[in-house]
Amino acid sequence: MTAPGSAYKIVNVPELYADEIQRYGVEGKFVSDEDSPWVPFGDNAAIKHLAFDVRNNTFSNILWIKSPGVIGTHKHRGTVVMLCLEGSVRYLEYDWVAGPGGFIYETPGQTHTLVTDHPDGVKLFGWLNGAIEFYDEDANFLETCDVWWYINHYESYCREHGIPINKELYI
Template identity: 65%
Template sequence: MATQMKAPPSTKGEIVDVGYAYKHLVDRVSPGGRYIDAETDVDSPWVPFGDSAAIKHLAFDVRQGIFSNILWMKGPGVIGTHLHRGTIVMVCLEGTVRYLEYDWVATKGGLILEVPGESHTLVTEHPDGCKLFGWMQGPIEFYDDNANLIETADVWWMMNHYEEYCREQGIPINEKLYV
């Protein structure tokens, strides 16, 4: 029988110095923890992604090729066939969504895991569309109806998508998004 780990009780409502031996290095080079408000446009605006979708960018990590965002499909629609070159973790925040290539439908609170080398076509039939929180690593290749590569979206594409929109709209670029 596995031993069940229990969190130690604590009644101390203040910072506890754990005495980490390398804290001086962490303090010197770490960008530190941060909070990004995803409910409002204070930290990141909704950036159009085609005619009926938008992306709220939440994090860009150029060292690991990771980006995080919320994809909002504003009504029934399709995000074209794409191939992942890295791992994708998504949570359905609102509505429902599925891939044409699978027999499941993700609902609110559902976890979607994707592995490198898979291609699929994202579809929502929900009248209000869907919102998906994503934590993505590596490039995503988008293909047309004839399997011709039309765009590669990676951390650099996502940063440019965000920054160009901010410049066009006169919105300051939020440095908190860069980890």
């Protein structure tokens, strides 16, 4: 492989399916830090919603646990990809701790309990597919959170606080 070109200009690349892409394609999105509020998620956490894809039951966000704490036991019904941005995080069920830059990949069917022991908590960027089922300390089912739950979480908060709903989050 050769190095990518270094021209500092827009290059018009030939496209065989330009008409189809024009008719059916969806442009990429950009969400700045100011474009999405921190929405409370329990007493010690908040979520900054970044993307909702209803066709694939996929959603993206930054989860912020503000100080040492736990996000209860949950089971993923899809793949989850996370990157630790700040602080540290671990699962009670595993023997590793992720710090800034740590990459976490979770597969469907896994059950675990997310914990941060860091004095400043943790911020995790996540790209999540499928539902997440939450359970109490006795393994009783509590709630399912899927893309529709996350949309409702975001839109309800915006309506309650007079914040315009950002359509750039919907992909």
